[in-house]
Amino acid sequence: MYQRVFRWVVVFVLTSMAWATGRPAIACDVPAPVKSIDPPGFYDDAAGYANAVKPMRGFIAQLNKSAETGQWSCALDLLTGWARADALMGPIKGYQGYYERSWAGTDFAMVILRMPSAVKAANADKFAIIDPWLERIAIATRDANAINHLHNNLVYWAGLNLVAIGTVTNQSDLIDSGLIRAREGINDIGPDGALAREVKRGNRALHYHTFALLPLVFTAELVQRRHIDLYQENDHAIARLANLVIDAVRDPASFAKITPIKQDLFPWTFQDELSWMEPYYAHTRDPRLPALIAPRRPFNEWRLGGDVTAAWGVSLR
Template sequence: MKFDVRFTAIGVSIVLACLAQPAAARTCEAPPALTSVDPPGFYQNASGYADAIKPLHAFIAEVNKAADERDLDCVMDLLAGWARGSALLTTGANYQSDFERSWAGTDFALALLRFPGASIKADHRFQQIKPWLIRIAEETRDADRINHLGNNLVYWAGLDLMSIGALTDRGDLVDAGMSRARQGIRDIGAHGELERELMRGERALHYHNFALIPLVFCAELASRRKVDLYAENNGAIRRLADLIVRAVQDERSFGALTNVPQQLFPWTFQGDLAWMEPYYARFHDPRLPSILGPRRPFTNPRLGGNVTASWGAPLPD
């Protein structure tokens, strides 16, 4: 094959010209830290919730964007800025504040766990981030407004504890998180049902799926410690996963558990199916490629950004 020298020269000139231009500096300065986030309950006041949560969700989006772009320096800058400001450590008056802190801490830890551990721990900014995330985990662990519920929010708290514990080498937090995950696993019935989530009426299917998310990710983190949560309670997580997969294929299948017509949020069978990425990578369930393919990439603001990039496996052709 012959190359046209003229086009080669032009290409080199373009590359050199681009290199000569100053790179557009990405602003990674953290916004002012939110010492507390205290929205009203999502169902009690949807518009008030949306307004109150905007600053936190905007910050999470920035962290996840940097993680998606593999920009560890930016992730560190953002999180260190909030760590210095003791963000989210003041407990709000509304119970929703505990939930939001738990989810945010989970997201921050999972975003960092996308990078090599040695790179994170060698960075001086991690010495600011580490104690702050531990405080978030401890506040979540001790939050009575979560602990008494016995539902999906306890399982999400478990993922907060496990992810932060794994990141910070705090085995006690990992153990506390695993205990909460095991509570969820014990809650799963013979047909994959969760009694507390069935009580949600028209949102029961949504909350079965929402409850499954932290259980799958807890099982994945536990597997790194050679603990098989997938096997516990006679494969309970897999029963719940099967229930959801069948409902995605045919929503009417959920009618075996409840006669109440189900209402889904737009994200229920979109971003909230992100658990399928690690699940497929582990089990290669042949039903999942047709579900995963059209929906990829999966992004989730509670799971560190692009879940497909961080947990997914190639699909068959």
Template structure:
């Protein structure tokens, strides 16, 4: 991935080292993930996802501090237990497992080449588990019937894990889902299904954009330019969101409903701006990116700025 982040930030990361000095205890594997819906029972949801989110947080912090041995300990421990692969009775668990698998894959895509080469045996344990997560995501009717942002996130899951596992059929399944999202983008950058979210429409446009940008970035590794598809549709959606960040009232041209973004909508869920700026050099973005750095998103491997960021103009 791109390592073009500001010099001071890179130096700070390098100073943390790659050694084995930090003790790494692997949390007990969460064998299944089956919380109540995020909106159905917020308190029950928050409690049920704690074990998985705690693991993700520990994994991402290990990656952010270049503690790659610890990161691999964590992933191997959960892989050996086939974590998160237990039955799901509801629907939210399918989304959570998809997001977690995406994060795990993006952490592995941050691995330095020498670390990957030295740990091939461990990766042979981890990657089949990730592939099982991807197949379960691909086949999840609880996601596939929605035809909304969660399908696009499933697409990123499949492209990311397929890239790590070198399974082209998973990559192709992911590209198909990302392309569904790209086809959904209208002439003004709007997503009709996300407009139906009422006062959360702006939030869900932003949330839908994240997997499309990251899928487009990974697709380039496979010789596919998703940015050009549907007449540059990702760019239209990005432009809509950029304008809304600059002036939230601009979103009124998409829907007259007054918007109520979450606190994180215009913070870490703008993490897509890092790879998008590196790709496009959109002159509007540095002033939006700089005060928000570093971007940290639990679904995207931790510190997105460190992994994907470009040097900003002074």
């Protein structure tokens, strides 16, 4: 009899977990927390950089896959495990680590933002651990002089970090700090859609225009729920930058009007770093975009919660 009761209890618990997460419960191994993220610069030591970020990127890949497959119990275990260890909050001696921590915190928040409200409500105890950790990441990003002095795309990414985490934790001061950074980017966009600081990147100028557009679009999307329309600011500047990039995707030679320097692109520049097109198309229904989006789907950007198409995409028409 006791064995039957025990089996019934196990079935009940597993069924309840499946109902709460939307998927059957699975085992979830939490990787050892990365205490401090302090790699060499991306351009300084490519091999050393790749090796140093591998553990953190592995964690993010596991977290994003859990979100993509609806394994919310696993996603929460991952976040709670690293939050308890205050992961990524150790000292940084170089500069690249500040960027990596900012991007990681953005990803964590974007995963949570796609989490069903019922799951969040049922796990308030875990968010009591996760939220303060995310706030510490955001505050460290806000106060990072290694980012703030640059006044370029990394500042815009820091703005998205602050807005995303502020939205998750309902901290308006973080959102306000993020808006300052996003507006710096929007005000940097010239009449021709170019960003003067990114033009100075020489043969990587087009890549960095694309990379800069990502956080501006996603920040604009997130603050709409606060009735803030960043799309219309600086005379619809985000659209000017988007048009510049769209033209370059359709005809890379068109970027010669911005700089005569021949452009070199990373393999991901015109693939996953075009994931801004998903929310932008949903917002604008720009008729040029379906032909660019369709062959590239699904967009998967590790800084933005993984499968951007699943989270933000709409039917193309």
